Amino acid sequence: MKLRDLVRLAGLEVLALPDGEVEVRHGYTSDLLSDVMGHCPEDSILITVQNHKNTVAVSTLAGAHAILVVHNRPIPDEMLTLANREKVALLRTNLDQFTISCRIGALLGLEARG
Amino acid sequence: MSDLPKNYISEPGLNGEGVEQPAEPLVLIEMIQRLKVRDVMTSKLVTVVRASPLREVQSLMKAKRISGVPVEEGGRFLGLVTINDILRALEGGYIDETCQKHMSTKLVVLEDDMPLSFALRYFENYHYGRFPVINREQKLVGIICQRDINRALLLELANELNRLESEWVLSKATAQPYNLYVLREFPVSKYDFENAGKAANKIKQILQEKKFPPKVIRRIAVAAYELEINLCVHSDGGSLSWQISNGRAEIIATDSGPGIVDLEWACKDGNSTANEWIRSFGFGAGMGLVNVKRVADEFEIESTVNVGTRVKAVIYIDEKQKDES
Amino acid sequence: MTVLEAARRLNAEVIVEGDAVTHPIRHVVASDLMSDVLLVDDEDILLLTSLASDQVLRTAHIIGAVGVIVVNGKSLPTSMVQVARDLGITLIKSDKTKYGACIAIHEALERV
Numbered sequence: 160m161k162l163r164d165l166v167r168l169a170g171l172e173v174l175a176l177p178d179g180e181v182e183v184r185h186g187y188t189s190d191l192l193s194d195v196m197g198h199c200p201e202d203s204i205l206i207t208v209q210n211h212k213n214t215v216a217v218s219t220l221a222g223a224h225a226i227l228v229v230h231n232r233p234i235p236d237e238m239l240t241l242a243n244r245e246k247v248a249l250l251r252t253n254l255d256q257f258t259i260s261c262r263i264g265a266l267l268g269l270e271a272r273g
Numbered sequence: 274m275s276d277l278p279k280n281y282i283s284e285p286g287l288n289g290e291g292v293e294q295p296a297e298p299l300v301l302i303e304m305i306q307r308l309k310v311r312d313v314m315t316s317k318l319v320t321v322v323r324a325s326p327l328r329e330v331q332s333l334m335k336a337k338r339i340s341g342v343p344v345e346e347g348g349r350f351l352g353l354v355t356i357n358d359i360l361r362a363l364e365g366g367y368i369d370e371t372c373q374k375h376m377s378t379k380l381v382v383l384e385d386d387m388p389l390s391f392a393l394r395y396f397e398n399y400h401y402g403r404f405p406v407i408n409r410e411q412k413l414v415g416i417i418c419q420r421d422i423n424r425a426l427l428l429e430l431a432n433e434l435n436r437l438e439s440e441w442v443l444s445k446a447t448a449q450p451y452n453l454y455v456l457r458e459f460p461v462s463k464y465d466f467e468n469a470g471k472a473a474n475k476i477k478q479i480l481q482e483k484k485f486p487p488k489v490i491r492r493i494a495v496a497a498y499e500l501e502i503n504l505c506v507h508s509d510g511g512s513l514s515w516q517i518s519n520g521r522a523e524i525i526a527t528d529s530g531p532g533i534v535d536l537e538w539a540c541k542d543g544n545s546t547a548n549e550w551i552r553s554f555g556f557g558a559g560m561g562l563v564n565v566k567r568v569a570d571e572f573e574i575e576s577t578v579n580v581g582t583r584v585k586a587v588i589y590i591d592e593k594q595k596d597e598s
Numbered sequence: 599m600t601v602l603e604a605a606r607r608l609n610a611e612v613i614v615e616g617d618a619v620t621h622p623i624r625h626v627v628a629s630d631l632m633s634d635v636l637l638v639d640d641e642d643i644l645l646l647t648s649l650a651s652d653q654v655l656r657t658a659h660i661i662g663a664v665g666v667i668v669v670n671g672k673s674l675p676t677s678m679v680q681v682a683r684d685l686g687i688t689l690i691k692s693d694k695t696k697y698g699a700c701i702a703i704h705e706a707l708e709r710v
Contacts, residue, residue: 188697190630193553194648198670198695206697208634209558210543230634233543257628257646257700264701467677470656474685477660487641487662494660495636502632502653555649560633567637 160184160267162225162248165204168266169259171227174234175242175249181224186267188260192217199223204250206260210234215241215249224248227263229256304429310392311385313425314406314415320345321354323373327362330354330372341403343413344376350413352376353405382407385414389425392417458514461504461526466554469505472513473498489590492568493522496586499561500526506547506556508582520591525583532578540566540574599623599707601665601688604644607706608699610667610692614679617686618642618664626707628700632657644703648696650674652681659685669696 163179165171185203189195192213199205201222207214210232218226225248228234234249242249252259319333320343330342334356344352354376362368362375383392383404395404396419403418459472477494485493497515504511504526511528533539539546540562547557562584566572571587602619605612625640630649635657643663647654650672658666665688668674674691682689692699 186697187695188628188700189648190558190634191553191555191648192549194630194670208629208631209552211558213549230637235543255627255629256696257626257704260628260697260700261704264697264704467652470653470660474656474659491639491661498636498657498660499633554651555630555632555647555653558631558633560631560637564633564636 165266169262172251174239174251177246183224186263188256195221206256208232212238212241215245215247218247219245225250229259305390306388308389310383310387310406310417313389313421314417315421316415321372322346323351325372326369327359327375328368331359343405344372345413348412350405350407352378353380456516458512460512461501463510465505469502470498472501476515492588495568496524496565499565500524500584502556503561504528506551522588522590524586527583529581530579532580533576533582534578536574536576601644604703605690608692608694608702610690612690614682614689616688619688621664626703628696646696646699652677655681655685655687658687665690667692669694669699
């Protein structure tokens with residue numbers, strides 16, 4: 160699914176969307192950056208509570224196209240700046256991790272990896 | 274830093290049995306720690322100079338009903354003339370000579386910011402009737418004798434008894450089981466992730482046994498847990514203490530450093546000085562103090578760099594407390 | 599759905615059976631950040647986490663969780679098993695990712 164469509168269908172707030180046409184195939188939910196580094200699949204959307212610039216760095220390394228911050232956590236300026244520079248989408252929802260993971264899982268229609 | 278009693282029940286092993294402790298034996302210990310020499314001493318000083326004759330000291334003692342007169346010039350404390358010096362002078366026939374020649378100069382002094390417990394120990398060890406009190410600048414600021422201590426302690430005891438009595442009456446009146454006087458302290462060591470959180474779990478278990486309202490238990494436990502983790506993650510070590518009395522739960526975290534540079538920044542959601550290693554334990558997201566604030570009815574934080582931090586969270590168990598504040 | 603049923607749905611291994619194995623799960627929380635978990639106000643919670651530490655159980659106890667599922671097939675430290683027993687919390691280990699476990703639990707809850 161195109162990231163732009165996922166954003167619309169899941170009702171996500173957009174903070175940075177450098178490329179809406181990019182294809183998102185998986186979801187990955189984690190708040191531990193080492194875990195993201197080790198397990199997050201490519202072409203995915205990372206669902207996390209970690210509103211930190213290091214999340215952007217790890218996402219680029221893991222090949223995630225988007226970071227979705229849950230609980231409407233405040234986004235520090237440096238995180239937004241880095242997301243724009245590294246061409247990673249930065250999205251936000253007021254929902255919790257479980258609820259939004261389920262919603263995105265339903266939209267991506269997965270065999271829900273794992 | 275802390276105005277907390279230091280000598281109350283401490284529970285290093287977390288395996289103590291009794292929960293309620295009568296407040297009485299603690300009160301006195303707490304009092305002599307809390308009261309400083311300056312709170313008890315006489316600061317309206319009657320002094321003489323070196324050139325003053327001993328006879329002048331004798332009449333001062335008689336007029337003011339005191340037993341020791343410091344010799345002081347321009348704020349400098351030079352010596353002390355005691356009633357024994359005067360008796361010897363009368364006996365030896367040199368009562369008209371000056372203080373300079375006969376005053377005691379080898380003196381044991383107390384400092385004004387020492388706890389009263391210190392003064393008590395001095396009286397026991399030295400068998401003097403009084404001690405001159407100096408401040409940090411070595412200036413003479415007062416004199417303390419046994420009578421001063423007796424008076425101060427009686428006064429404080431009366432206040433404390435009044436307080437306990439009114440608390441007791443209140444707890445009887447509301448007949449709530451959670452108006453018991455509970456006081457505990459848990460030490461927390463730096464980076465001790467194995468034990469961090471144990472105190473909060475223990476608090477929750479105790480409150481569950483006491484049948485506190487579940488929502489209140491949750492809030493107390495959350496505040497205790499976050500403060501405990503903060504001590505473990507950010508401080509050089511400290512202690513978590515909690516007290517329940519009078520329908521209020523007070524949770525206090527104190528540590529001995531390193532202190533917080535920017536309190537406002539540290540209390541803001543998402544701000545944290547934690548490194549990746551700490552984040553890998555599931556902490557350091559900058560939500561801890563925010564969470565404490567969220568569950569607390571009262572929240573206080575004070576910190577001095579290189580000295581330490583003290584955080585206090587109060588949770589009202591009685592809804593009535595809310596109306597009063 | 600109870601925690602044991604949830605474990606069955608995930609094909610997960612039950613390491614410790616806690617006190618509340620017959621309680622129906624009323625709320626599911628997924629998180630690896632303990633402060634984030636403490637934000638929850640509900641009761642009878644199932645906690646999904648990729649963190650394998652004693653702290654997960656201590657936090658779960660604070661919020662009154664009925665069970666904890668550690669995902670990603672992480673090996674659990676022995677101390678964790680002991681803490682789960684002490685605090686009476688059901689401890690489950692799953693090979694799924696947290697994302698996958700969320701979806702599977704959600705589907706199971708929908709079906710109940």
